[in-house]
Amino acid sequence: MKQIAERAQVSLGTVSNVVNGTIPVRQHLRVRVLEAIRSLGYQPSQLARGLRRNSTNMLGMVIPDITNPFFPGVVRGVEDVAFKGSYRVVLCNTDNDPAKEQAYLDELRSYRPAGLLVIPAAESNLAAELGPPTPSSLAVVCIDRRPADWKGDAVMAANEEGAFQATEHLLNMGHTRLATICGPSHLTNAVERLAGFRRALAKQGLKIAPEYIQEAKFDRESGHRSARRLLGMLPRPTAIFAANDLLALGALLAARELGLNCPKDISIIGFDNLDIGMFTDPALSSVYQPGYQMGARAARLILERIKGKKGRAQQIVLPTEIRIRNSVAPPPSDE
């Protein structure tokens, strides 16, 4: 920087002013400086800048696992709007481990990011970790789910409603023995989906046997195990609402192994509407949840907060949409 200052025959302060546009600089000086910058290939040190300003242009994003196909979309959403706002995203995977989450959070903060986007781990104590959301504290927005007693900004999908619609779809096809593979009970999105499932049943006056509700982690293997349990029960449920598509995939696999035909013997509907669902056999009916938009919306929200927007915490809920394909049919008639 001092190199370019002397090259352009101006002082450091002036250089800084033209770089940041802090204060108008006389035209001819400006061009001299710009010239020098270009010719020397100067890049301001984000470290020094961050140190001085006590804030960088990084957005910390912590998610459970980029390997879960639902998350890349939301990451992309975040990154795209962040990039346009000239923010950068640093990504961390917590593996749903609250300890790892905390470690990342601590470390991230020592980099003075402009904000934090987080998809909380299963038993996150994010709220405690971050302390009360004082106006001066770091901007944080949660995506997809909220930790226990989270009072800050969040953007989520209409989990309850989506699950309700999915279940109604099953009901409309004539099913009465519905089961669900629900997600971890300490994940808000999972409990919301379960609530939607229950509400739809209740609306029809249907009771559900407790063993028809299988709790699982949001991955395929877990779905597979739960489905095997479900499909081994007597009487066997005729339809399964899986709280996400990975779970549904596991269920599909289990049905296949048991020689059960989906959808003739067992109907399955998922949640997320992963691309993969278009290709499965049978194509998986599912509830679309706008991952990319959730990420983008969260990023926009946090950019506003960073720019100083005040106001109470926002809870943004994006609509879901049921996508009917071939994994749901009327229940077998032979019973």
Add this chain to the structure above:
Amino acid sequence: MKQIAERAQVSLGTVSNVVNGTIPVRQHLRVRVLEAIRSLGYQPSQLARGLRRNSTNMLGMVIPDITNPFFPGVVRGVEDVAFKGSYRVVLCNTDNDPAKEQAYLDELRSYRPAGLLVIPAAESNLAAELGPPTPSSLAVVCIDRRPADWKGDAVMAANEEGAFQATEHLLNMGHTRLATICGPSHLTNAVERLAGFRRALAKQGLKIAPEYIQEAKFDRESGHRSARRLLGMLPRPTAIFAANDLLALGALLAARELGLNCPKDISIIGFDNLDIGMFTDPALSSVYQPGYQMGARAARLILERIKGKKGRAQQIVLPTEIRIRNSVAPPPSDE
């Protein structure tokens, strides 16, 4: 930091020494300092540290698009070993746009990362951008593909060999009219796969019509278009080697739309062995390429470089493995 210094009744330098273990500090002072650190919840500023040391504990990772299902695995591989080495990963998507790649690279460098992991964009001029790999320059390792005239470290899959095996599999089933949907010709992995395909044909003394080689971008839509072209040709090829699974998926879709049965009418084999391939109808045969290991290996390599390991550039090639499922059958007999 000065807070904890006075709290522990020592000087700043001493605090620094216990934090970094630079210089032994007398036992009782050490515990006093540690105590103070804990009680004040002190976190060293990575910004200041980075500024001073002229290097941080961040690894910049730039990839084309996290939304491509092959990449999350390699990102996870990188991140896991980075985390263990107490490095952090900042992730950037280039969309295969060399300009965006360059922008990210420039910006990343101004954060003084410890190293850079990059899956180069399609027409990346990474080599030029980074300059010659002087011993003192930033550690960089390429993954999955190399930019034009890249002379540095790289870890890749055995693309040529994998493609060769896939093609031989097709050949062994009796196919003689083989087509390929190959990737962008400026991507090294794509040209290697095409080379493997060609070598297998040549070994059998088979000629290939130029129009049976369709170049496409590595995404499903592109694969779909190319497959429609291919499947409309007369004579129609009886087997397609798709240079990645996304392409193969597009081909599957195209076949379906055209009322062609895979594998009876048309055999398809892909590359990557994405999870999704297990679920498609028919299940997709493919060439497994160890994404996670590639990422992990690259990260280990770069950590070694960061620690000062000298020696000439390494080109690490990880083996592929053919995974046979149901999308390949002998060619239709009626011809």
Add this chain to the structure above:
DNA sequence: TTGTATGCGTTATCAG
């Protein structure tokens, strides 16, 4: 061994 002082590259304040 421990303390002190200097500088890393910026921005911000303030006096010209």
Add this chain to the structure above:
DNA sequence: CTGATAACGCATACAA
């Protein structure tokens, strides 16, 4: 409007 100067928080060379 411009230029000099003081922090920002830490690591290190050097003095004690």
